[in-house]
């Protein structure tokens with residue numbers, strides 16, 4: 001398939017990229033790894049007047065350790081996240097989740113900024129970023145603004161970015177020491193996208209009572225969400241198999257389950273509870 005004709009721009013700065021996007025008044029998009037945008041253009045699901053390639057802008061691919069965690073550039077590839085010693089130490093769930101995206105070719109091209117902005121309902125990284133309570137620094141308005149992960153994923157393929165805005169940085173709080181983590185997904189056998197994916201972080205006090213639980217669900221509904229009923233149920237309780245099972249059953253609350261060729265709504269509902277149980281079990285085993 002051949003995309004419709006479009007103009008190509010390769011600005012050297014983020015400011016130029018924003019100005020170029022603005023000139024096209026909603027008819028242009030930025031190009032990151034191209035893993036999602038290019039197929040959409042070829043299938044004529046996206047008919048654009050122009051693409052604005054971010055790859056010629058220096059300094060958009062980085063992983064820095066900060067006082068509170070990590071600052072990650074939007075053009076950082078999934079492979080760079082997966083193989084970073086710093087990410088593995090500071091936020092291991094993010095490295096582990098990145099390693100499960102697609103195949104190695106996709107991970108070598110696909111970027112963290114592209115994955116977030118594209119807001120594919122079956123994408124993996126959004127679940128880990130929700131559980132980590134990441135924030136996104138966004139350029140394009142009069143001044144940079146910050147969007148929290150739980151406000152970013154609005155609907156299928158719809159993020160909270162306004163027309164012409166570009167994710168300039170992803171901030172990831174460090175996982176507190178002793179936190180256990182797990183990302184569990186049932187992967188589509190062809191693409192590896194999540195039919196359902198669950199990210200879980202848990203921590204307990206010295207008596208074994210849960211002090212913190214963060215659980216996020218992707219693939220199940222139109223947008224990835226936090227499983228807040230599961231989180232609330234766990235806090236203050238021991239992470240016993242019985243409590244984990246009861247908490248996991250609550251992960252389906254409020255989700256409008258998708259049905260497609262990969263699974264019915266009922267199947268996704270079942271997977272959500274089952275994979276939450278597995279994720280919480282593995283996370284509790286990995287604490288300390």
Ligand SMILES: Cc1cc2nc3c(=O)[nH]c(=O)nc-3n(C[C@H](O)[C@H](O)[C@H](O)COP(=O)(O)OP(=O)(O)OC[C@H]3O[C@@H](n4cnc5c(N)ncnc54)[C@H](O)[C@@H]3O)c2cc1C
Pocket residue numbers: 029030031032033034035036037038074075100101102103106109110111112113114115117118120122123124125161165166167168191192193194
């Ligand atoms: C065969 C295949 C298998 C895949 N399997 C998986 C999988 O298992 N799990 C998974 O999570 N993903 C999977 N993906 C998607 C992959 O993770 C892509 O990396 C991701 O969807 C988009 O990233 P990208 O850098 O390629 O973005 P692009 O395709 O370049 O852009 C996607 C969208 O995001 C916008 N965008 C990009 N960067 C920014 C930015 N910084 N600010 C604002 N907007 C931006 C673009 O304008 C475009 O609208 C797969 C893709 C393919 C082709």
